[in-house]
Amino acid sequence: MTLQRYVSPALMGSRDLSSSAAPPTLITVPDRTQYTKGSLNLDQLDPSDPIKTFTQWFDYARTSGLVSSPEAVTLSTAHLPSGRVSSRTVLMKKVDSRGFVIYSNFQTSKKSRDLATNPRAALNFWWEHLERQVRVEGTTERLTVEESQEYASVRPRDSQLGAWASPQSSVINDREELDELVRAVHEKFSQTTNIPVPPFWGGLRIVPDSIEFWQG
Ligand SMILES: Cc1cc2nc3c(=O)[nH]c(=O)nc-3n(C[C@H](O)[C@H](O)[C@H](O)COP(=O)(O)O)c2cc1C
Numbered sequence: 001m002t003l004q005r006y007v008s009p010a011l012m013g014s015r016d017l018s019s020s021a022a023p024p025t026l027i028t029v030p031d032r033t034q035y036t037k038g039s040l041n042l043d044q045l046d047p048s049d050p051i052k053t054f055t056q057w058f059d060y061a062r063t064s065g066l067v068s069s070p071e072a073v074t075l076s077t078a079h080l081p082s083g084r085v086s087s088r089t090v091l092m093k094k095v096d097s098r099g100f101v102i103y104s105n106f107q108t109s110k111k112s113r114d115l116a117t118n119p120r121a122a123l124n125f126w127w128e129h130l131e132r133q134v135r136v137e138g139t140t141e142r143l144t145v146e147e148s149q150e151y152a153s154v155r156p157r158d159s160q161l162g163a164w165a166s167p168q169s170s171v172i173n174d175r176e177e178l179d180e181l182v183r184a185v186h187e188k189f190s191q192t193t194n195i196p197v198p199p200f201w202g203g204l205r206i207v208p209d210s211i212e213f214w215q216g
Helices: 002-007 009-014 050-063 110-117 145-153 157-165 175-188
Strands: 072-078 085-096 099-105 120-127 132-142 201-215
Touching: 050 085, 050 132, 050 201, 072 099, 072 110, 085 110, 099 110, 099 132, 099 145, 145 157, 145 201, 157 175
Parallel strands: none
Antiparallel strands: 072 085, 072 120, 085 099, 099 201, 120 132, 132 201
């Protein structure tokens, strides 16, 4: 229903919801060529250490010149008890043997509200020009304040202040309101060289229990 609201109010008005007739097709996508870029052989994978395989695939994606932002990844979360699932793009900033790290707001964002009810999450990397996908499923945990501070400190000052200013995913009245929040934060930290990481912002680690590698 929400989708219909976004698609077109006129469409909603004209649809007869009691009819079982299929609605008119709005988009059709023609068949495309087959995925033939590569092949996947067991000797390219290390089932005992999938994070190592991910690291190799990521390095290849980064150095191939074919993937502009290999770190851009879809993060999915699921709210409980409603079961409502939501996805959004985030940037993966670090991988180590424990898992995949992203940074976000933990107070107002929908992902944080979902994770408060259900720590399970999934990541989906799609590197189109390599015809490669990596899917990760796991459980999330917060990085320590010290770890988040370490990352936050190397971000541009405006980004650090933006983390303080942004009520991510909250409804604001207009652009002015956001500009005012930014102005207030700049004022608050005008004499501060080392900006502390906000208590409501930081790193989230997705600790995987399964990683799937797909090659076209
Ligand atoms: C390319 C790209 C990178 C993004 N990176 C991040 C990120 O690293 N962290 C983040 O919180 N949001 C990031 N966003 C914004 C999210 O997609 C999303 O709008 C925001 O996190 C709020 O989502 P939520 O309300 O579902 O939690 C990015 C968006 C795009 C398009």
